[in-house]
Amino acid sequence: MNAPAANLETPDAFRADLRAWLEEHFPASLRGHPRLLGGHDALHGPAEDHARWKAAMADAGYGAPRWPVAYGGAGLNAQQADILAEELERIGAFSPIAGLGLMMLGPTLLEYGTEEQKLRHLPPIARGELSWCQGFSEPGAGSDLASLRLRCEDAGDHWLLNGQKIWTSYAHLADWCFCLVRTDTTVKHLGISFLLIDMRTPGIEARPIKLINGVSHFCETFFNDVRVPKDGLVGEVNHGWTIAKRLLQHERSGLSAQRGAKAKTHDLVELAGRYLPADETDLRGRLADHLLQDHAYRLTLERRAAEAEAGMTPSTPLSVLKNIGSDVAQARAELAMELTGLNGLGWAGEPYSPLELELTSHWLYSKCFSIYGGSYEVQNNITARRELGLPA
Amino acid sequence: MILTEEQQMLRDAAQGWVSERAPVAALRSLRREHAALGHDPALYREMAEMGWTGIAVPEADGGFGFGLAGAGVVAEQLGRNLVGSPLLTTSVVVAGAIELAGNAAQKQQWLPAIVAGEARAALAIDEGNRHDPAGIALAAAAQDGAWVLSGSKQAVFEGPAADLFVIVARVAGQPGDETGLALFLCPADTPGLTVTAMEQIDSRGCARLDLAEVRLPADALLGEAGNAWPVLTEVLDRGRAVLSAEMLGSAQQAFETTLEYLRTRIQFDQPIGSFQALQHRAAYLIGQLELTRSAVIGALRAMDQGAADRARLVSLAKAMAGKTLRKIAQETVQLHGGIGMTDEHDAGLYLKRAQVADMTWGNEAFHRQRYARLAGL
Ligand SMILES: Cc1cc2nc3c(=O)[nH]c(=O)nc-3n(C[C@H](O)[C@H](O)[C@H](O)COP(=O)(O)OP(=O)(O)OC[C@H]3O[C@@H](n4cnc5c(N)ncnc54)[C@H](O)[C@@H]3O)c2cc1C
Numbered sequence: 001m002n003a004p005a006a007n008l009e010t011p012d013a014f015r016a017d018l019r020a021w022l023e024e025h026f027p028a029s030l031r032g033h034p035r036l037l038g039g040h041d042a043l044h045g046p047a048e049d050h051a052r053w054k055a056a057m058a059d060a061g062y063g064a065p066r067w068p069v070a071y072g073g074a075g076l077n078a079q080q081a082d083i084l085a086e087e088l089e090r091i092g093a094f095s096p097i098a099g100l101g102l103m104m105l106g107p108t109l110l111e112y113g114t115e116e117q118k119l120r121h122l123p124p125i126a127r128g129e130l131s132w133c134q135g136f137s138e139p140g141a142g143s144d145l146a147s148l149r150l151r152c153e154d155a156g157d158h159w160l161l162n163g164q165k166i167w168t169s170y171a172h173l174a175d176w177c178f179c180l181v182r183t184d185t186t187v188k189h190l191g192i193s194f195l196l197i198d199m200r201t202p203g204i205e206a207r208p209i210k211l212i213n214g215v216s217h218f219c220e221t222f223f224n225d226v227r228v229p230k231d232g233l234v235g236e237v238n239h240g241w242t243i244a245k246r247l248l249q250h251e252r253s254g255l256s257a258q259r260g261a262k263a264k265t266h267d268l269v270e271l272a273g274r275y276l277p278a279d280e281t282d283l284r285g286r287l288a289d290h291l292l293q294d295h296a297y298r299l300t301l302e303r304r305a306a307e308a309e310a311g312m313t314p315s316t317p318l319s320v321l322k323n324i325g326s327d328v329a330q331a332r333a334e335l336a337m338e339l340t341g342l343n344g345l346g347w348a349g350e351p352y353s354p355l356e357l358e359l360t361s362h363w364l365y366s367k368c369f370s371i372y373g374g375s376y377e378v379q380n381n382i383t384a385r386r387e388l389g390l391p392a
Numbered sequence: 393m394i395l396t397e398e399q400q401m402l403r404d405a406a407q408g409w410v411s412e413r414a415p416v417a418a419l420r421s422l423r424r425e426h427a428a429l430g431h432d433p434a435l436y437r438e439m440a441e442m443g444w445t446g447i448a449v450p451e452a453d454g455g456f457g458f459g460l461a462g463a464g465v466v467a468e469q470l471g472r473n474l475v476g477s478p479l480l481t482t483s484v485v486v487a488g489a490i491e492l493a494g495n496a497a498q499k500q501q502w503l504p505a506i507v508a509g510e511a512r513a514a515l516a517i518d519e520g521n522r523h524d525p526a527g528i529a530l531a532a533a534a535q536d537g538a539w540v541l542s543g544s545k546q547a548v549f550e551g552p553a554a555d556l557f558v559i560v561a562r563v564a565g566q567p568g569d570e571t572g573l574a575l576f577l578c579p580a581d582t583p584g585l586t587v588t589a590m591e592q593i594d595s596r597g598c599a600r601l602d603l604a605e606v607r608l609p610a611d612a613l614l615g616e617a618g619n620a621w622p623v624l625t626e627v628l629d630r631g632r633a634v635l636s637a638e639m640l641g642s643a644q645q646a647f648e649t650t651l652e653y654l655r656t657r658i659q660f661d662q663p664i665g666s667f668q669a670l671q672h673r674a675a676y677l678i679g680q681l682e683l684t685r686s687a688v689i690g691a692l693r694a695m696d697q698g699a700a701d702r703a704r705l706v707s708l709a710k711a712m713a714g715k716t717l718r719k720i721a722q723e724t725v726q727l728h729g730g731i732g733m734t735d736e737h738d739a740g741l742y743l744k745r746a747q748v749a750d751m752t753w754g755n756e757a758f759h760r761q762r763y764a765r766l767a768g769l
Contacts, residue, residue, distance in 0.1 A: 142729050144659040167730040211733055212725075212740030275521060282757040337747065338757070341521040342547040345748050347591045351546070351600055360593060364740070367725045368733045375729065377669050 003060030003074070015083050022087055025056040031092040037258055038217075039099020039131050040170050054096040054128055063097030064106060064126035071110070071118050072126030078309040097128035100169070103254035105132050105178045108247040112194075112235050121176075121196065133199070134251075135165040135179035135221060136244070142167075143378050145180070146189045146241060150223060152181035159195065159233070161203075161226040167372070171206035171219035174199050178247070184238050194240035196232040203227070213364035214347070248374060252322045255373045259325030260301045268335055271359075275339040283338055290331050297328050319374075319382040326369035326376065333359075333366040393689045399465050402458065405442065406469035413438060414475045416738050419595060422476070428589040429553050430597020431477040440509020445483045448630075453491055453503045459696040460484070460630055464637035464688065471641025474745050476596040478512040478550040480638070485631040486513035489558050489575060493615030493623045498577065502556065514554035515631070516545040516578075516601050517624075523754045525560070525624060526570045530603065532561035532617075539576060539613065541606045549752055551599025552589040555580050559603070560624060563617045570621045575614040582606055593744040629706040632753050633691040636706075639713035639749050640681075640688050646717075646724045646742040647677055653728055670727065677720055684709075684716040704766040711759035714750035721746040 004017030027049035034041070043050050057063055060074060065081045067073025076084065088094060106125050109118055124130040141148040150163035161181060171177065177197045184191030199206070203226035208216035235243050268287055276283060300321065304314040336359045337344045344360050346352030352360075370376040384390045395403065414435055426432055439445060448463040449455020456462075463484050470479070487506050490499055505511035519529055530543030541561055548557070557578045565572030580587060584606035590598045615623055651674060654665030664670055691709035694702035721743040725732040732739040750756060 137730065140658075142659060143664075144661075147659075147661075210735035212735055212743065214735065218730075277522070282761050338755070341755075342518060342523070342751055343521040345547070345592050345594075345598070345751060347593045347595075349591050350588070351590065364593075364743070367722065367743070368730075370726055371729055371733065376726065377667070380669065 003062065011079055011083060014080055015087065018084065018087050021060070022091060022093065025053065026091060026093045027053055030094075033092075033094055035094050036096065036098040038170065039102070039128075040173055040217075041098070050096065057096055058127035058129075061126065063095060063128055064102060064122075067106065067110065067122065067126055072123035078305075082305075097126070099125075099128070099131050100134050100178075101125035101130065101132035101176070102128075104134065104247050104250045107250045108178075108243060109234065111246065112243050116231070117196070117234065130175040131170065131173065132176045132178060133168050133171045133174035135168055135171070135177045135197070137167045138164060139166050143375055145244070146192065148180055148182060148192065150179070150181045151185075152183050152193060152195065152228075154183070154237075155227070158230060159228040161195075161197075161223040161228060163223055165221040165223075167209075167218045168206065168221045169218045169372075171199070171221045172208050172216075177221075178234075180240055180244055183240075189241045190238055192240040192244070193237050194234040194243045195228060196234060197226070197228050201226050201228065211365065212367070213361040215361070215365070249318060251373050252318045252379075255369075256318070256321045256325040257301065259329045259369070260298045268332060268339070271336055271339045275341065275343075283335075287335055290328075290335055293324075294328050294332065297324050300324070317383060317387040319379040319387060322373065323370070323376055323379045323383075329369050330366050333363040337363045393686065393693065395465065398458070399462060402447075402462055403465045403469065406444075406466045407472075409438070409442065410469045410473050410475060414470070414473050416473050416741060419474050419476070419741060423595045427591065427595065430550060430589075430592075430595065431553055433553075435475070436477050436479070436512070437509055439477065439479055440507075444479060445509045446507035448484050448634075449487050449503060449507055450491060453499055454507050455487075455503070460633055460692045461689075461696055463634045464692040467634045467638040468641035468644075468688075471638035471643075472645040474594075474642060474741055476550075476594070478514060478553050478597065480631060480634055481514045481550040481554070482506055482512050484634050485515045485627050486556065486558050488627040488630045489515070489614060489623060490577075492626060493575060493620075495611075497611065498614065502577070511555045512550070512553050513556040513558065514548055514550045514599075515627070516548045516551065516557045516559045517628075518546055518548075519544065520546065523751070523758055525628060526573075526621075527567045528560050528562045528573055529567045530559070530561045532563050532574055532576065534563075534617075535607075537610050539608045539610070541576065541578070541603045541608060543603055545601040545603075547590065548599045548601055550597040551587060551601065552597045554587075554599075557585075557601065558614065559601075560620065572618050573620040573624065574617040575620045575623065576608055577612045577614055578606065578608060582608065592748060594741070594748040596745070596748060625703065628753055629703055630695060632710045632759075633688070633695050633706050635749060635752060636684075636688045636691060636709040636713040639717045639746075640684050642742055642745055642749070643681060643684065643713070643717040643720045646720050646739070647674075647681060649738065650674070650720075650724045650727050657729075664727075673723060673727070677716075677723060680712075680716045680719065684712045687712040701766075704763055707754075707759035707763040707766065710754060711756045711763060714746075714756035714759070717742075717746040718750055718756075 003021050004014050029049045030045050062074055064073040065076040065084050069075045102125055138148050153160045177199055179195045179197050181193050181195050182191055183193040203224045205222045206219040208219050210216050300316055304316050307314045340356050343356045346357055385392055422432055443456055444466050446455035447458045448460055451457040490502050532539050532541045559576045559578050561574050562572055563574045584604045586602040588600045590600055592598045654670055655663055657664045687709040691705040694705040724739040725743055728739050731737050
């Protein structure tokens, strides 16, 4: 059958058709597969089933359910997109399409891209065919992102790039990069432009950097006389900062939603059943405390989504949400470590179980949740100054 | 609660040696070259040459009689650079067990070798995923004038390098009973004993022990069968007190590294240390560090004096050290931003060591509860 169309009369009709469609297309072998987060996640289960599932979802436009059909989406409204998420969750399915292109660049291009840029770049993102990395941070420009220096000169029929980015996640695997570059060195914010760069362009070198959990996920990315076609520019020259700020909002709301998602391996109640002696009260109390915080956080995400759907400005600022999200996720990882105890100290090998090793690696990794996407401290500054109006 | 002149000299010597011979870079090469052992034997020989292997061993037993206070001074300096070695388990814990419970022959057999740095030793106690000194199931049965031990031990701290284990076994009762325990001296090459190195996040030595009907002679029994609890508690508390001193050193170093970064990292055209949000974090951490230092010194002193409330002070020190080191290590990563997440930077090494040290011989929660019990709560 065909995927249910966005113009179905009632939500119930949409849900019923969707169920039947999922029944036919979601491979049972992938049931319970963890959600994909980065777009470069490890896949478990038969590769051909993953390919089949991805093709079905891409054909239906469900990778980017709310994007217009012309750009590879399904053109669903917010309620229908919710129903899609619920139905996927209900049967233990997941969206096979993820990554920075989908979460950050897509929504930004919908707003700021030319028609040509949208038609060229959005469909491959929605189909999960091309992956993107984010070239924002530099060694001297982290929290103070606008001090970035990657030099971009107008060389007539192309842009010429020289300089360096750092912490570029998956730059060594990505097909494309959305990048902030300096086009005017005499002013700070008004000298920045937003550029789309093919990572296979000569002169780009991405060197992976090892993280504290031993995984190489981000890179130092060097640009040496890199020529970028003129049509790679998004928006006006020197006006990239506004676009970047918008993109960062999409990043923060995407990250906040990820933190609220229940990860199967990190279900603390289940872990407690396995690792916590019945008479342990100290840790049990702190686990309960965390569950309250986590639950209230997920309700806040829900309330925020309802407000957005109703066309209201969400009452919980994104900067508040992002920090609570990273707090909750980091606390969850810490508590999991305390639950596994001595079994949670393993780096590799026996007698640690794969789950224990994964929890430990995740605990180390989770420390970056309060660093990337705007650090904890920077979010608090935004909350205090911009949201609460406290004097600078 | 201040250092004597003798202790100051010890500290200065330790500080000099650690910064010259055992920088954090040494831990990185350790990860490659002595991964299974968990320490560099050449460095251990140098420690022995400086007398550290006998530092807490009484003079009557051939040691140098500096007490736990002396051992703590050295441990704090080692902790600064995350120097892992069997010094603590050998010269404080196992030597302590032999000193307290051993007969003349046992002392003669092992203490001189320990002081000389020739024998390295570890305490094999925990069997499950949490520290539980009474939860011993590993059984020892008397058989034709010998002992037969069967069972396994997990996460034996500094186990891979040990020539000698003190094994806590059960001769009577049920796991959970404080009575019915016994300590056995078991050389690492005893038939039936298998030592398997476990690869830990902090690269420190850690092993699993499997005992398949290990036969030990009658004179392997250390102290009285069934009555090991008081000695076990005492030597664990010695180990915990000195480990707390080590953790204090790690916390102090991570804090100083972070302060230095706050002074030098520029964002928004100013050192990030000029932002009040970060100044307040540093101010909070120095407070925790000061409390931890008092608790550690208090615990070492109480142990040396045999004070009636020494167990409570040790739990205070270990709980505080665990909490402070973990907090400071986390802040070290956070306040360094992206660079703090890289393997190349030291921040992650402190974070990993903090987790392991906290879990060793009872984590913050374990000692908080023990403290409450001992306080009569
Ligand atoms: C795992 C990971 C993945 C990443 N992926 C990407 C990516 O794909 N693309 C990309 O462009 N970047 C990426 N980043 C970089 C990330 O965005 C930066 O690390 C972040 O912006 C912080 O910058 P910094 O590391 O330079 O730290 P700094 O800005 O130097 O901050 C150091 C410390 O100072 C604090 N601080 C800074 N300014 C203030 C202030 N005004 N008030 C109070 N405190 C302050 C910070 O909060 C932090 O604790 C990634 C980072 C990590 C850890």
